[in-house]
Amino acid sequence: MPYRIVVDRSKCQGIGACVGVAPDVFEIDSEGKSVVINPEGADDDTILQAAEACPLEAITLYDENGEQAYP
Numbered sequence: 001m002p003y004r005i006v007v008d009r010s011k012c013q014g015i016g017a018c019v020g021v022a023p024d025v026f027e028i029d030s031e032g033k034s035v036v037i038n039p040e041g042a043d044d045d046t047i048l049q050a051a052e053a054c055p056l057e058a059i060t061l062y063d064e065n066g067e068q069a070y071p
């Protein structure tokens with residue numbers, strides 16, 4: 001079951017760690033912020049690693065029950 005992925009654009013500084021871990025899920029857009037291009041572009045473990053890689057905790061993950069799974 002894929003996570004629901006929310007990027008807080010006010011926190012994101014476009015560092016790109018998330019893109020580095022999961023390039024098929026995240027992309028840096030024209031404003032230099034991360035956007036989700038495909039929430040099913042990687043398995044759950046990889047998406048969790050991508051969220052953990054963000055030094056600004058700009059990525060929040062919700063599980064299939066709507067519960068916050070990360071951070």
Ligand code: SF4
Nearest residue numbers: 012013015016018054
């Ligand atoms: S790692 Fe965090 S700060 Fe960097 S682009 Fe991804 S969401 Fe933005």
